[in-house]
Amino acid sequence: MARHFVIDCDTAEDDIMSLYMLLRNGVEVEGVTIVEGNIAYEQEVNNALWALEFVSGKVNKDIKVYPGSDRSLVKSFKTVENVHGKGGIGDEIVRPKKLRPEPKRAPQAILELADRYAGELEFLAISPLTNLALAYLMDKSIVEKVKKVWVMGGTIYGRGNITPVAEFNIWVDPDAAKLVFNAGFDITMVAWDLITNYVVEEDEWERIKAMDTEMAKFYVRIYKHYREFAMKHQKMRGNPHPDLITTAVALNREVIKRSERQYVDVENCDCLTRGMTVIDYLDLWGKEPKAEVVYGIDKDKFMDMLFHLLSWF
Numbered sequence: 001m002a003r004h005f006v007i008d009c010d011t012a013e014d015d016i017m018s019l020y021m022l023l024r025n026g027v028e029v030e031g032v033t034i035v036e037g038n039i040a041y042e043q044e045v046n047n048a049l050w051a052l053e054f055v056s057g058k059v060n061k062d063i064k065v066y067p068g069s070d071r072s073l074v075k076s077f078k079t080v081e082n083v084h085g086k087g088g089i090g091d092e093i094v095r096p097k098k099l100r101p102e103p104k105r106a107p108q109a110i111l112e113l114a115d116r117y118a119g120e121l122e123f124l125a126i127s128p129l130t131n132l133a134l135a136y137l138m139d140k141s142i143v144e145k146v147k148k149v150w151v152m153g154g155t156i157y158g159r160g161n162i163t164p165v166a167e168f169n170i171w172v173d174p175d176a177a178k179l180v181f182n183a184g185f186d187i188t189m190v191a192w193d194l195i196t197n198y199v200v201e202e203d204e205w206e207r208i209k210a211m212d213t214e215m216a217k218f219y220v221r222i223y224k225h226y227r228e229f230a231m232k233h234q235k236m237r238g239n240p241h242p243d244l245i246t247t248a249v250a251l252n253r254e255v256i257k258r259s260e261r262q263y264v265d266v267e268n269c270d271c272l273t274r275g276m277t278v279i280d281y282l283d284l285w286g287k288e289p290k291a292e293v294v295y296g297i298d299k300d301k302f303m304d305m306l307f308h309l310l311s312w313f
């Protein structure tokens, strides 16, 4: 049976490769929704359109890009060009040649797609949760219509990236995240301090650089900046794949080595711990454990999926 996805992006390198992994694995991408986050919002829209043009000859349907929120619900936030480069794929600034975004806004598109694929639609949230929160506030019945929300976000053990305790997607819009985690969606959460254990190591990077496919060359081009930043400033031995591991989990549950159903809440104060995800791992609060928290990834299975993607064309 076909699977129907909306992928919500703050379009930097890992968002782009996540879109490609969905397409490479034959799921129906019913929409790409754009939300505030990594870099200047207009460039996030341009990146998504430009990325779709790169694979246009390999995909047999027009994938629609729906602009969404360009700011968080309540709080201010900052973009992170230092992490991903000014263009989100390094400092290169790209523009689509022909493709243009849809006039329809993302929250409305999400609601319409949830109606069209009621009970089947899956939402891949590899970005701040503002668009999904807005759709939920517009029509709470979306909770019953969306089959699954796959979230790249938060931390398990409080080791963040944008602050010492908060992961960027949740920190950008903690109010939206708090709404989404408490709305009743069936969530699987892939946390930052989980995925940092599964970076692309030197030998794997060299293997990718030696590949003779357009996709492998594209990958090296768009990840070079992020890899250098992660190794220099985030104590990592290579480039991490927060979005792509979340996408791989969504596509193939065998990528999950261990997970637990737990209640997760979000700190949305304007304070030191803004954006912290709080996991009730001892069930102290007795609240329904609506989130599946992933605690272990099978890196071999993930890397197999990455190399399958890089060998596409």
Ligand code: RIB
Residues within 6 Å of the ligand: 010, 012, 014, 015, 037, 038, 126, 127, 128, 152, 161, 167, 168, 169, 192, 242, 243
């Ligand atoms: O914290 C990592 C996440 O923040 C990734 O999704 C990255 O693209 C940014 O959105």
Ligand code: CA
Residues within 6 Å of the ligand: 009, 010, 011, 012, 014, 015, 126, 127, 243
């Ligand atoms: Ca992202």
